[in-house]
Amino acid sequence: MLLKGVRPYGEGDPVDVLIRDGVIAEIGNDLEHDGEHDGDVIEGGILLPGFVDLHTHLREPGREDTETIATGSKAAALGGYTAVFAMANTDPVADNAVIVEHVARRGREVGLVDVHPVGAVTVGLKGEMLAELGTMAKSSANVRVFSDDGHCVHDPLIMRRALEYSKSLGAVIAQHAEEPRLTVGAQAHEGENAARLGLQGWPAAAEESIVARDCILAQQVGARLHVCHVSTAGTAEILKWAKARGAANVPQAGRPGISAEVTPHHLLLTDERLETYDPINKVNPPLRTQTDVDALRRALADGTIDCVATDHAPHAVQDKDCEWSAARPGMLGLQTALSVVVKTMVETGLLDWRGVARVMSEKPAEIAGLTDHGRPVEVGEPANLTLIDPGAKWVVRGAELASVAGNTPFEGMELPGVVTATILRGRVTASRGRIDA
Numbered sequence: 001m002l003l004k005g006v007r008p009y010g011e012g013d014p015v016d017v018l019i020r021d022g023v024i025a026e027i028g029n030d031l032e033h034d035g036e037h038d039g040d041v042i043e044g045g046i047l048l049p050g051f052v053d054l055h056t057h058l059r060e061p062g063r064e065d066t067e068t069i070a071t072g073s074k075a076a077a078l079g080g081y082t083a084v085f086a087m088a089n090t091d092p093v094a095d096n097a098v099i100v101e102h103v104a105r106r107g108r109e110v111g112l113v114d115v116h117p118v119g120a121v122t123v124g125l126k127g128e129m130l131a132e133l134g135t136m137a138k139s140s141a142n143v144r145v146f147s148d149d150g151h152c153v154h155d156p157l158i159m160r161r162a163l164e165y166s167k168s169l170g171a172v173i174a175q176h177a178e179e180p181r182l183t184v185g186a187q188a189h190e191g192e193n194a195a196r197l198g199l200q201g202w203p204a205a206a207e208e209s210i211v212a213r214d215c216i217l218a219q220q221v222g223a224r225l226h227v228c229h230v231s232t233a234g235t236a237e238i239l240k241w242a243k244a245r246g247a248a249n250v251p252q253a254g255r256p257g258i259s260a261e262v263t264p265h266h267l268l269l270t271d272e273r274l275e276t277y278d279p280i281n282k283v284n285p286p287l288r289t290q291t292d293v294d295a296l297r298r299a300l301a302d303g304t305i306d307c308v309a310t311d312h313a314p315h316a317v318q319d320k321d322c323e324w325s326a327a328r329p330g331m332l333g334l335q336t337a338l339s340v341v342v343k344t345m346v347e348t349g350l351l352d353w354r355g356v357a358r359v360m361s362e363k364p365a366e367i368a369g370l371t372d373h374g375r376p377v378e379v380g381e382p383a384n385l386t387l388i389d390p391g392a393k394w395v396v397r398g399a400e401l402a403s404v405a406g407n408t409p410f411e412g413m414e415l416p417g418v419v420t421a422t423i424l425r426g427r428v429t430a431s432r433g434r435i436d437a
């Protein structure tokens with residue numbers, strides 16, 4: 001395959017990139033095919049390492065009416081992703097080797113993106129008994145990220161045991177930080193808007209108190225903690241404090257002791273959208289205030305928050321087109337993530353394209369311990385790549401997205417940045433909005 005006139009990280013003059021046997025073989029000018037096979041030739045664009053999503057809900061097994069590993073993989077490839085981590089809140093829950101091996105095998109069969117199953121921390125996500133982290137880690141799914149996402153590991157002793165166990169496995173615990181006793185019946189950010197609209201509040205303290213506790217536990221144990229979907233300015237401050245404090249005892253050289261992600265929707269949307277009571281805007285943790293949005297953008301730019309993760313959460317029409325308190329929380333994210341990052345971070349000057357590569361590919365891969373994704377765009381590296389047309393714009397239509405579900409909060413928005421090609425080990429998986437099956 002030959003990429004002609006592309007600009008790695010959007011820097012310097014256009015170059016040609018020759019890919020052979022799934023590896024970047026040559027980078028230079030006026031490169032030609034090596035003759036034996038013509039392969040694809042793709043022209044132009046900004047070349048980045050393929051995106052890695054640490055937080056995706058593929059809904060298989062159990063809710064294939066909203067997404068499957070196949071449709072979710074298509075959405076991921078169209079969004080520029082070459083690897084995704086599929087959360088364990090499936091039905092049955094991915095709290096044992098059989099389920100995680102099924103998800104990994106299905107992902108390989110579909111073959112559009114590397115699907116890495118996340119293992120549950122506790123049996124059934126109930127927060128009461130540790131799941132078999134060891135057998136999931138030793139299974140052919142090679143699980144290295146454990147999370148009860150959708151639920152919080154709220155018992156501090158269980159969380160401490162999970163951190164100790166994950167440390168022995170060289171794994172990381174990804175926490176959905178929500179103190180459940182502070183969010184009983186919570187529907188939206190606890191602030192002026194929820195009060196005025198009569199919606200039960202989801203206080204920032206419910207997230208921040210868990211994050212502070214978990215940072216202290218992780219540093220005491222010397223284990224690795226990843227904070228899911230950071231949503232408040234306060235959590236960003238706690239992360240800055242914890243990272244400064246914990247700089248000394250990084251448990252595994254080269255891999256962050258404490259890391260965190262922010263979602264595209266928390267970088268752009270606020271609780272002003274509650275006005276319409278449209279449950280498309282219902283999400284856990286909830287949309288917060290503009291002050292929070294601005295703080296999250298700054299924290300992502302300065303590295304306090306390590307990466308972007310989509311929290312791609314497909315839901316059926318009947319779980320969204322209903323009255324607010326009955327609706328399921330969650331938003332689609334895989335196909336719109338890059339564009340929202342361009343709109344909120346690149347166009348605002350907070351990140352350059354090297355920064356986009358860091359937060360969407362390099363850091364997620366490092367946190368999860370992937371060795372073949374998030375690599376430099378250099379000769380000898382695996383050809384897991386994403387080509388972007390930065391100047392193009394597109395209008396989001398939920399019905400046109402690859403997911404079975406259509407619950408995008410960006411419906412009708414014109415967004416900047418189009419993924420023109422996604423390449424998985426030298427093979428085009430998606431180009432200009434089409435899947436190259």
Ligand SMILES: NC(=O)N[C@@H](CC(=O)O)C(=O)O
Pocket residue numbers: 057089149150151176282283284285311313314329330331
């Ligand atoms: N984010 C959400 O609002 N929902 C997620 C679960 C989660 O991430 O908490 C889901 O699985 O639907």
Ligand SMILES: [Zn+2]
Pocket residue numbers: 149150151176228229284285
């Ligand atoms: Zn969550």
Ligand SMILES: [Zn+2]
Pocket residue numbers: 055057087149150311313
């Ligand atoms: Zn989630």
